[in-house]
Amino acid sequence: MTLTLSGVGYRYAGADRPSLLDIDLELPDGAVVGLAGPSEAGKTTLCLVASGLAPRTVGGRIRGSITLDGENVDAWPMHRLSQQIGIGFQNPATQLSQVSATVFEEVAFGPMNLAVPRDEVVASTWEALATMGIDDLAERDPLRLSGGQQQLVAMAGLLAMRPAHLVLDEPTAQLDPAGTTLVGEAIARLASDGTSILIAEQKTDLLATVASRVVVLDEGRIALSGPTDEVLNDPRLVELGVAEPAPVRLARAARAAGIDPARLEAAHG
């Protein structure tokens, strides 16, 4: 089920300027698209628009069209859209429902809300836990887990609704190195399993690992778009305010010093 944004623009309620302009983005099944850009370039806004939370929950005005397999989703209510597109946020703790005594119930929260038959709720919950590799956390109190673990629980909660696409807004931003590794590896596994993901991240090294395409936003518009290698090696990244992946930065420094970057290539494992 391909998610397509065509000529999409968005303005927050009461804002004097649009936050997004002329966005053309396609997310086919199984694709992983990375979203990069400086702070306030519109990455979060784009995630909210792609998932439908903007304008449904957040308000504001949207232009252009958003379609799923060609069908316009403007009139779809949020709960219907959430079955096709799941969205995860930076802060692990605020995504938890707070009313679930165990991780199992937390992950089941979404399917339960959708009034899915009980045995299907149970089946998809166990699947989601298995996919995220957190079966052993099923009985634990979600509020007592580490940030990284909570982020995995939140993502499992989205997967339990079996969406066609996953939108992740800087999932590792608030995590420590252990959490970042945990979540980064889980995302890589999801990507290789064929889950479709739109992931916004400052950590371009992570995007280099999981994304097949990268889109760079600048002041609400798409500044660069293309295959990951191409975009993350583009010399314009720095002036756009995007951190280069470590190997790219090292290669650039080498070139500037008159050293052939190929000498370094061999050393990248």
Next chain:
Amino acid sequence: MAGGDRLNAGPISTQSRRSIPDFLGRPGPSAYHRLNPLTKAALATVTAIAAVVLGGLIGPIALVVAAVGVPALVAGVLGRLVRTSLLLSLPIALSAFLVNLFFFPGAERVLLRVGPITATAEGLAFALEILARILAISGAVTLFYLTTRPADLVVDLERRGVSRRIGFVTNASVQTVPAMVERAAQITAAQRARGLDTEGSVWRRARGIIPIVGPVILGSIAEVEERTMALEARGFTRPGRRTLLWSPPDSRAQSVLRWTLLAALVALIVLRLTGVVA
């Protein structure tokens, strides 16, 4: 369940059919704990109202023993119950006791004089009655609170048709308090690190409220926005009932018991009003 959605087809794996986990809705440690929450709520409510309605001393004391003490013993929470309900009711109980002991109007039989004020026998009798009532009410409420998880009551009500949003708000609100307290502590630390004096005079400390209360409120509002989005993204606003994985068990006997308690209470009120019972 009629009207429910279906999810997209999951991965085709024979392993995926696993059963509902047994750790959901952990049963309580005693037979009393394991009663349906509505039954326990009914007992607490009826006891509290009966304590007010019943006249005299014997009635409330009997209630304390039979409706609070015995179940507490069965549930194994007698010690905690005594400590907690005493703590809860101490201020009111003490002041009500003293006021009635010394200032009961129209009393004649003097027990002892303490300076200008006099303790009377009638006052003592009434004070004891009030005390027994207060103990019965606080005991009944504490018993309920000690043997019932709020989440269980909420789920039970939801099964019976109460809107799940009310239940959600109740549950979530309870969680909010410790989070807010922790947040306020963090904010206080941050402001102290910028030289806010929290150890000076009352006036200085009063001025320090805004730098603390401001972020607590603003931050909580921002957090509410984030939480709302996360909930909506998980289908929370879908109208109608939702699937429950588990709800507290109930039985015909308990249902009969609840109605009987209610009937007894109504009878008691009627008898009291018509003067048959003092």
Next chain:
Amino acid sequence: MVELHAEGLVHVYREGGVRALDGVTCSIAPAERVALIGQNGSGKTTLVRHLNGLLRPTEGRVTLDGTDASRLTVAQLARRVGLVFQDPDRQVFAASVRAEVEFGPRNLGATGADLRSAVAFALTATGLEGERSTNPYDLGQSRRKLLALASVLAMGTPVLILDEPTTGQDARGVERVRAIVEAVTGEGRTVIAISHDMRFVADTFERVIVMRAGRIILDGTPAEVFARASWEALRSTYLEPTLAARVGQRLGLGSTPTDATVIDALR
């Protein structure tokens, strides 16, 4: 200007009895640039909160220029040690950027021209001069974080502690923080930063202290801490050496924690 010293520091939290610091001893000289790294729960935050008195030791002591910190109140210590918290939303309260930045120096008694110049310096360093009258909540998250930094910077304390200054910052924001660290230490002030960003740490700091389970397990220059010999210790606490360090190792260049050191070694 201020020499910090921690001696046998132990801290057990009353709630839960967690032994967050298990015997920490270290000295930090004036104008040093120190990075404090480690997992959440390793004791980094607990340690820095002892330096400004927000926490008091269960055992051991902290001294500033020889004076025992437990003799001074938090307000008194705030003159010498500024601490920027990780979450700006747990600090920012004023209706304007200017008022927010003034709060700290005012508490320390600054007025008039001194106050104005302290505020101006902090706003320029964080790129917020154009936002004096803006409501902090109209700034994006990352700029609000810079605002929190500005508000402590303006206090002019001899020691500046930054708790995860680059989390949530984009490349430009990280550059700004680097520039601030350099400017501040250039004036003879000490900077201690808690960070998860190994590249930022290697590029910006001259001393790296690694903590695990309430203890210091490594303490040295970036070259020492990211050298091959330390990798096991780092990885035991889920930290990865920088790419530059790994590349340098594979090419047999010795310890090269930063891009610049790799390039130098190749010339």
